[in-house]
Amino acid sequence: MTDPRTAVAAVVDPEIRVITIDELGILRAVDEDPGTGRVVVTITPTYTGCPAMDVIRADIRRALTAAGHPDVEVRTVYTPAWSTDWISAAGRAKLAAAGIAPPAPRGDGTAVPVTLAVRCPRCGSPETSQLSRFGSTACKALWRCRSCSEPFDHLKAL
Secondary structure (H helix, E strand, O other): OOOHHHHHHOOEOOOOOOOEHHHHOOEEEEEEOOOOOOEEEEEOOOOOOOOOHHHHHHHHHHHHHHOOOOOEEEEEOOOOOOOHHHOOHHHHHHHHHOOEEOOOOOOOOOOOOOOOOOOOOOOOOOOEEEEEOOOOOOOEEEEEEOOOOOEEEEEOOO
16 A cells, blocks of 8 residues: 555646646645545645646546545645645756746745746747747646747746
8 A cells, every 4th residue: 555645646737747736736735544544635726727627636536546545535725826836846847848937936925026038948048928828728828939939838827
């Protein structure tokens, strides 16, 4: 029987297949009742209307069942709202390696973040421009690098 936290943390985001739900910051808590063996998983969507949540819930149940934990409850919480600050350093590196520009951390929340430039995840150039506010998924925008001419997704800062 695998540790439930380990099993759930390995679930891959269905829209951004290079990053796990733990690295993306969607996974909030994994609690196991030692008396009953019931595992309660708490998740927060990247935004309220995220179409991937049903798939994520099913993948969590499947991972826990395969790990020997058949009694599973998945809870979705909306407060506090998910923030791109919850993306781990490893997650940011994986996004960049996959050609998706991760948003910069927002810090302590006292400053208003202003994106002056989004660096190209392929060549690193700040000479980029937004082509469309909407990219391959609702949580990404489509950008283009003026240096290497490559298009890329930019995960929207929330």
